[in-house]
Amino acid sequence: MIGIDRRLLQNVDWPLIGTGLGFAVLSGITLSSLHVGRAGGTVAFRQVAWFGIGLVALLIVASIDYKKLVRIAPLIYVLGLAGLMAVFVLGRTVSGARRWIVIGSVSVQPSELFKLAFVLMAVWVLTSRWAQPISRFTLLLVLPVAVIPFVLIMKQPDLGTALLLFPVLLALLVGAGIQLRLLGGLALAGLAALPVAWFVMKEYQRERIFVYLDPFRDPLGTAYNVIQAKIAIGSGQLLGKGVSGATQSRLAFLPERHTDFIFAVFAEMWGFVGCLILLSCYAFVLLRGFDIAASTHEPIGRLVALGATSMLGAQVLINVGMVSGLLPVVGVPLPLMSYGGTSVLCSLMGLGLLVSVRMRQFQ
Amino acid sequence: MNPGRGFDPRLRPQPGRRDPGQRRIIAIAGVITFGFLAIIGQLWYLQVLEGGRFLDASDKNRIRIRPIAAPRGILFDRNELPLVDNRPAFTLSIIPRELDNRDVVLARLATLLGLPYQELVDAVGRVSADSFLPVRIRRGLTMEDVAKVEEWKLELPGVIVEVEPQRAYPTSRFAAHLLGYVREASEDQMKQGRYRRGELVGQTGLERLLDEFLRGRDGGERIEVDAMGRPIRIVQQTEPHPGAQVVTTIDRRIQEVAEKAMEGKAGAVVVMDPRNGDVLALVSTPAFPIDAFTGNIDRAAWVKLIQDPQHPLLNRASQAAYPPGSVFKIILMAAGLQEGSITPMDRVHCPGHFEYGGRTWKDWKKEGHGSVDLRRGIAQSCDVYFYQQGLKIGGTAIAKYAKAFGLGAPTGIDLGTEKFGLIPEPKPRVKGDKKSRPWTGGDTLNMSIGQGAVLVTPIQIARMMSAVANGGVLWKPRLVQRIERPEQGVVFRDPGQVNGHVELSPVVWALIKDGLWAVVNEWGTGGAAKIPGLDVAGKTGTAQIIANSKSEKGEDHAWFAAFAPVKDPQAVVVVLVERGGHGGDAAAPIARKIFNAMFMEKVAMAGSGGMAR
Numbered sequence: 001m002i003g004i005d006r007r008l009l010q011n012v013d014w015p016l017i018g019t020g021l022g023f024a025v026l027s028g029i030t031l032s033s034l035h036v037g038r039a040g041g042t043v044a045f046r047q048v049a050w051f052g053i054g055l056v057a058l059l060i061v062a063s064i065d066y067k068k069l070v071r072i073a074p075l076i077y078v079l080g081l082a083g084l085m086a087v088f089v090l091g092r093t094v095s096g097a098r099r100w101i102v103i104g105s106v107s108v109q110p111s112e113l114f115k116l117a118f119v120l121m122a123v124w125v126l127t128s129r130w131a132q133p134i135s136r137f138t139l140l141l142v143l144p145v146a147v148i149p150f151v152l153i154m155k156q157p158d159l160g161t162a163l164l165l166f167p168v169l170l171a172l173l174v175g176a177g178i179q180l181r182l183l184g185g186l187a188l189a190g191l192a193a194l195p196v197a198w199f200v201m202k203e204y205q206r207e208r209i210f211v212y213l214d215p216f217r218d219p220l221g222t223a224y225n226v227i228q229a230k231i232a233i234g235s236g237q238l239l240g241k242g243v244s245g246a247t248q249s250r251l252a253f254l255p256e257r258h259t260d261f262i263f264a265v266f267a268e269m270w271g272f273v274g275c276l277i278l279l280s281c282y283a284f285v286l287l288r289g290f291d292i293a294a295s296t297h298e299p300i301g302r303l304v305a306l307g308a309t310s311m312l313g314a315q316v317l318i319n320v321g322m323v324s325g326l327l328p329v330v331g332v333p334l335p336l337m338s339y340g341g342t343s344v345l346c347s348l349m350g351l352g353l354l355v356s357v358r359m360r361q362f363q
Numbered sequence: 364m365n366p367g368r369g370f371d372p373r374l375r376p377q378p379g380r381r382d383p384g385q386r387r388i389i390a391i392a393g394v395i396t397f398g399f400l401a402i403i404g405q406l407w408y409l410q411v412l413e414g415g416r417f418l419d420a421s422d423k424n425r426i427r428i429r430p431i432a433a434p435r436g437i438l439f440d441r442n443e444l445p446l447v448d449n450r451p452a453f454t455l456s457i458i459p460r461e462l463d464n465r466d467v468v469l470a471r472l473a474t475l476l477g478l479p480y481q482e483l484v485d486a487v488g489r490v491s492a493d494s495f496l497p498v499r500i501r502r503g504l505t506m507e508d509v510a511k512v513e514e515w516k517l518e519l520p521g522v523i524v525e526v527e528p529q530r531a532y533p534t535s536r537f538a539a540h541l542l543g544y545v546r547e548a549s550e551d552q553m554k555q556g557r558y559r560r561g562e563l564v565g566q567t568g569l570e571r572l573l574d575e576f577l578r579g580r581d582g583g584e585r586i587e588v589d590a591m592g593r594p595i596r597i598v599q600q601t602e603p604h605p606g607a608q609v610v611t612t613i614d615r616r617i618q619e620v621a622e623k624a625m626e627g628k629a630g631a632v633v634v635m636d637p638r639n640g641d642v643l644a645l646v647s648t649p650a651f652p653i654d655a656f657t658g659n660i661d662r663a664a665w666v667k668l669i670q671d672p673q674h675p676l677l678n679r680a681s682q683a684a685y686p687p688g689s690v691f692k693i694i695l696m697a698a699g700l701q702e703g704s705i706t707p708m709d710r711v712h713c714p715g716h717f718e719y720g721g722r723t724w725k726d727w728k729k730e731g732h733g734s735v736d737l738r739r740g741i742a743q744s745c746d747v748y749f750y751q752q753g754l755k756i757g758g759t760a761i762a763k764y765a766k767a768f769g770l771g772a773p774t775g776i777d778l779g780t781e782k783f784g785l786i787p788e789p790k791p792r793v794k795g796d797k798k799s800r801p802w803t804g805g806d807t808l809n810m811s812i813g814q815g816a817v818l819v820t821p822i823q824i825a826r827m828m829s830a831v832a833n834g835g836v837l838w839k840p841r842l843v844q845r846i847e848r849p850e851q852g853v854v855f856r857d858p859g860q861v862n863g864h865v866e867l868s869p870v871v872w873a874l875i876k877d878g879l880w881a882v883v884n885e886w887g888t889g890g891a892a893k894i895p896g897l898d899v900a901g902k903t904g905t906a907q908i909i910a911n912s913k914s915e916k917g918e919d920h921a922w923f924a925a926f927a928p929v930k931d932p933q934a935v936v937v938v939l940v941e942r943g944g945h946g947g948d949a950a951a952p953i954a955r956k957i958f959n960a961m962f963m964e965k966v967a968m969a970g971s972g973g974m975a976r
Binding site for chain 1: 382383384385387388389390391392395396398399401402403405406407409410411413414415416417418420
């Protein structure tokens with residue numbers, strides 16, 4: 001099954017892999033400056049270790065023909081759903097949310113792993129013969145693929161990851177050639193569904209929306225994060241305060257500073273210039289991904305590349321957007337930067353899919 | 364290669380045809396790029412445009428510094444009784460950065476405590492508006508004021524009440540010139556860079572001399588606060604290091620006795636141990652209310668103090684020079700006997716006046732002293748006797764001995780600027796200098812009774828008298844025995860310092876001592892200082908104020924300089940009463956009280972007089 005011939009090796013996208021691993025350095029440095037609660041200084045070490053594991057996973061994913069992965073997508077997807085449901089039974093509760101399953105000494109976040117399963121499954125449905133041509137019927141086929149996990153993830157609750165599924169699905173629909181008229185209809189339906197979402201949302205999630213609209217509504221409660229993150233980012237100014245000067249982050253004014261709000265820490269330390277460099281790294285990976293998708297004429301590869309890229313892009317945009325105050329606060333980690341083994345693993349596996357598609361482009 | 368099961372062939376790439384999917388992917392990339400641009404725009408806004416504001420917010424956010432004032436070192440007397448102590452006092456402070464609405468808060472505060480509004484504005488205006496260090500507004504708040512501030516706390520953001528150790532004195536004017544006052548660093552002192560604003564600095568006396576030892580190292584707390592200014596936790600705490608403890612040479616009991624004896628009089632008292640130069644007491648009256656400086660002295664009170672014609676801030680013991688009057692006759696005895704110009708047996712007839720240079724020179728006793736030898740001459744302070752002997756000795760020799768006894772030169776006492784005094788001496792006339800007036804016999808006569816241009820300070824006389832008592836050693840007056848730091852032990856020790864020696868033959872010393880004993884004990888002018896059971900030797904002086912031609916009796920400065928016991932001198936007492944009249948009447952009784960306290964009441968008084976600590 002793992003068949004690698006020499007022509008494939010010639011087409012390995014080393015710059016993409018290199019950039020992906022470059023994040024290990026950025027993430028490690030940022031985390032090492034934080035003294036996070038009980039985990040202490042080992043956070044950075046563990047993160048880098050996860051990059052190591054992720055690299056192995058990346059290579060494995062890249063070495064497998066993505067078409068085979070898409071073929072077994074339903075199986076992966078069902079396993080993923082099982083994982084999501086297992087959280088409710090076996091899950092460990094951290095600050096009110098059941099998102100982790102503890103296996104031995106590591107906790108695994110099934111919702112992270114599910115992101116990849118979702119991309120593969122959506123591609124499987126969209127490229128299946130029943131889905132052709134892309135029509136309302138296709139939508140009926142593919143929407144449950146997103147809605148079922150959405151409901152499960154919302155129950156954890158993890159609004160960020162749950163909402164992430166839709167932009168990715170949207171990108172895949174566009175890439176698969178959905179008619180623009182149908183897309184408009186879908187947008188209208190989405191708007192119509194918003195009130196429903198409102199009722200499904202938990203009180204604190206609604207509060208976050210309010211806070212997004214008016215951060216000073218409750219400066220010590222929900223808006224605290226937003227204000228503190230803005231202060232952290234802003235106080236970094238053009239060149240940043242350096243590792244030792246980043247008091248905002250080091251003194252723990254920032255909540256979730258090693259996970260979802262790590263961008264604020266980075267911004268405080270390295271300033272606007274540092275942010276541009278970080279964003280450039282992401283832009284490079286994303287543009288590379290879109291380039292792979294665009295230059296791949298084989299439809300499954302194109303959609304896999306598009307799905308993996310838009311999953312990464314959506315996470316970056318939503319995370320940085322929420323930390324910098326452009327979007328409401330939803331729990332989405334910053335791929336390859338936030339502390340979290342499963343997240344790093346999945347992001348690198350996503351890159352693995354891109355590498356895999358690139359390798360097999362010219363067959 | 365097999366694309367896999369169930370895929371529509373229409374999806375297969377169609378070479379040669381334009382690929383519409385590519386355009387769609389570029390469009391998606393465009394959307395993401397747009398998102399990135401929006402984020403970069405937001406970051407530009409946050410970090411570059413508003414960065415300064417957020418930086419400010421982050422500074423305000425994180426930490427508040429609460430200084431903890433170090434208690435000033437304590438000054439002890441030689442028996443380790445405290446001369447000055449500390450007690451906790453309330454200080455009203457303002458943290459400028461937390462003044463949300465400066466004018467309103469300051470106005471409220473001014474109304475609440477009845478403080479001048481402008482004073483508050485000035486105090487806060489002197490520092491940067493975003494300073495997070497408390498600005499001390501007023502020290503020594505009453506409990507009532509503290510209660511008011513606490514009650515209105517919510518309406519007064521940025522106003523806090525700190526507890527600081529403050530100087531506490533046994534009495535309002537206790538040893539004021541000796542100890543010196545402590546006050547907030549002046550603008551000039553801050554410019555020198557050694558002191559911070561609001562810091563208490565010893566400004567005069569020992570407090571100033573020993574300031575670097577007495578001041579401790581302030582501690583502080585760095586408190587992390589949340590967005591509402593509520594303390595979350597103490598990030599860092601530095602314990603204050605109290606100042607060093609100073610053991611002085613002062614004997615508190617004697618100081619108190621001397622002060623009490625000088626009550627209501629202007630003048631100075633110096634009590635010195637002739638064996639080592641230890642200053643046992645140093646009094647200058649009128650004294651200033653030393654405790655009034657500790658809090659905030661009103662501008663009006665300060666002005667009143669410095670404009671007081673009595674000059675209460677002046678330390679008369681070392682910073683004021685007076686004609687020594689007949690006390691100076693001790694110098695003539697030493698000079699005449701040692702130089703062989705006079706002998707003890709030489710007799711002079713005193714008719715009450717002396718004709719010289721076409722002028723009549725009066726004796727203080729109109730009717731005259733009759734036939735006078737050295738012993739009687741000194742005992743009764745016969746001016747005519749010393750006029751004649753002075754002429755024999757000559758101005759040059761008198762000046763030489765005066766200087767040998769340390770007159771006309773600073774003693775080296777470490778209490779601020781010391782007056783030098785003046786010992787005139789005959790100099791060869793400088794040709795062409797019209798100011799240079801030839802030395803005349805009249806000058807010698809004036810000098811012989813300690814008048815004319817002769818000026819001395821009480822501390823100089825104390826040192827001179829100590830040399831008489833101890834056989835010629837001029838000690839630098841010692842004020843500090845040792846300085847101890849709690850953790851380091853003794854950091855400074857003053858072993859005493861000899862800064863001069865008077866060489867006289869033992870016979871001369873014996874004659875002088877005998878003469879001085881007679882002053883007090885044998886029909887002398889100093890009879891008022893006589894204490895049964897204690898051999899006191901001394902010399903009175905009545906210094907006319909030449910400048911004041913209207914000077915009458917009762918407006919002369921009264922001197923008395925003495926030591927006891929004669930056989931084994933342990934204490935020198937010098938008393939000067941400004942415009943007190945005759946030395947024997949005004950000054951000698953004060954010296955008597957002090958000797959009495961030192962030698963006769965010693966046992967009875969021991970153990971009392973401690974200050975509550």
